[in-house]
Amino acid sequence: MSARRLHAASPRVAVTIDGAPAMLPVGESLATALLCEGHVLLRHSPRDGTPRGAFCFMGACQECAILVDGIVRQACLTPVAAGMAIALKGAS
Amino acid sequence: MTAPLPFDIIVLGAGPAGATCAATAAEAGRRVAVVDEQPQAGGQVWRAPMGGFPGKGDADQASGDALRQRLVTSSATRLLGHRVWSVVRTETGYRVDTLGPDGPTALEAPSLVVATGAHERVVPFPGWTMPGVIGLAAATVLLKSHGVVPGRRLVVAGCGPLLAVVAAGLVKAGAEVAAVVDIAPRSAWLARLPAILGQPRLAARGLSWALAVAKAGVPMLSGHGVRRVEGGAAVARVVVGPVDAEGAPADGPERVFEADGLIVGHGLTTASEVTRLLRAEHRFDRLRGGWIPVIDGAFQTSLAGLYAIGDGAGIRGQAMASLSGEALGWHLAGRRAEAEAARGRMAAATPFSDAMAGLMAERPAQVRAIAPDTVVCRCEDVTRAEIDAAVAAGATQIDQLKHFTRCGMGPCQGRSCADTVQELMAARLGTTREAVGQWTGRPPLRPVPLGEVIGAFSYDDIPIPTPAPL
């Protein structure tokens, strides 16, 4: 899935994704920002370890639950902020 | 911790139903608080643009802007970006606990209005848990609020009005749509045409959506459903095939579409967590989205002071949601004549809303055709075969199934699978949905980081009942 914005992204701020530096548009939903960066895969299911990505984008399904600054957050309800440490690997 | 803030009315949900109710009652002089987890009012259909997207500038955005402006001008206290995680009954009414950007807030009022809307139903098929498969409802959020097209080449599938909305939205945004796959046979739309034409403005909109898609030359397959999705860590291909009038797979050739995303949805189910948590009475109504709270002519549930409106009281769409909000707002302000007038307009809008709801209702045959090794509960990876095995081992009620399989115990609390699991159980047992029952509502309503909530408690706040005299 290569997602595309229909508008000029808001100013980008520095974050880290699995420790690597990245720039994401401030205030955008984190799930959407990651999707636009090509991160379709966000985590693996805890029981069978199958690949998962954001599914409902409205806070209902919990498929986008990833670690942000060490706390489990629903990426679709979390706006991008400067300095966020985002962990995709290891989240389950 | 401070005492809960007192109000006359607390409204949960600031969609068309909740925001209209809150503004109406506040304008008529009531002290109202309205809570929503979204950063702005508007609900699903009128969701505000965010994160740098200026919005599409369409009719929905204008309606949403007007409602948001009305709410700001009214005296209603808006708690936006606040998730409601607990609702309890007290001696004098209801207490609501929220977690917002600045921490926890508690509210209390004799009247509580539940306007929490709907969740999307997606009936499972092999590959539906693959990254790149998203809901139709999700796509509406991405298109209208985030300004994002979720893929390079997309298949859009499922049923109901959102199918047309999303397909047209993608085409207008210049996306490549590989195919539009509609479960409903063309005749299902035709059968409902008389009711739909009773609402010319909305009918014209539906028609313009369909025309936009047809003009773009997108293959439109009616009477077809998704058989499976192929790929690995992302979608590569979508395989579709014919379905019968009930939505179950039928004989006929499969077709394969190369795509990097599948957008799929099979209607809406009522978000009844709050009324279930409070143990209000519910009934099963397939047309209106499953288990819905029982309400009287003034939208009151079986519990005094607890009201339900909009899609949260049964799927009826935006027009009915707004009207029910207006009617209840006037009613709670003691303005009988105005409330009566709004209820009259609801009656006039009923045929159209029933026609639309019919296209979005669950199709039991589609659910019953789910293959044994397909995952049904996404959170706990529980397959259809495991659900059937639990029934064979003696589970007869939905709450028992949860203990046998962990189905519904995951972080989504059954929001994604409840409808499907209950239908599968009823099928296996040869009984009704009523007999199988629904999951008991449990707190927290929404997952909240424990530290943020606990941090605000002190032992003095824990209510200790006065000991009974010896």
Ligand SMILES: Cc1cc2nc3c(=O)[nH]c(=O)nc-3n(C[C@H](O)[C@H](O)[C@H](O)COP(=O)(O)OP(=O)(O)OC[C@H]3O[C@@H](n4cnc5c(N)ncnc54)[C@H](O)[C@@H]3O)c2cc1C
């Ligand atoms: C994603 C989606 C997209 C839709 N798009 C369209 C469309 O394009 N056109 C159309 O005609 N119809 C659409 N519908 C149908 C539409 O939802 C209804 O017609 C209409 O929005 C119902 O209004 P409502 O006020 O009852 O509920 P909603 O608009 O769903 O509003 C409910 C509100 O409650 C809030 N809420 C729920 N639980 C909590 C909680 N625990 N804490 C805090 N807040 C909470 C939600 O954030 C939401 O804002 C859509 C439905 C969905 C689910």
Ligand code: FES
């Ligand atoms: S994508 Fe469903 S909760 Fe975030």
